[in-house]
Amino acid sequence: MGIIAWLVFGALAGWVASMIAGTNERQGCLLNIIVGIVGAFIGGFLYSLVTGRDFVAGFDITSFIVAVVGAVILLFVLTGVRRRR
Template structure:
């Protein structure tokens, strides 16, 4: 997959994951792309552990893999960062 494909897929997966985990208000486009790309690698690694195929191109399966990886990544970040760091009060 090309770098443009990774950016688009990563941006979409990162944005969807940030909406699901409640991080959207504090994440911009750039961070969504980074989280989505790292999530793609993480999700691909996890799927490969179970004998599946990770990121296979620009398709729905690759989006799902990247989304799951991005959600896991954001949940880990939220667990370590805590809510105090992002509190507006």
């Protein structure tokens, strides 16, 4: 995928994850993109661990779900870290 596609994909995944995690009010578009892209890496890594197969990302529904799941995990971890401080 090109860089623009990654940014759009990350923004969508981060936005959906922030709505699920309840952090949408505190995040802007840039943070949604970052959370979505990092979440895609986390989700792909976890997918590989669970299934034993390498995850090949594309612009499809499976990649989107994996990215959203990874982003939700990232947001819950970050929220937990912030609450401890």
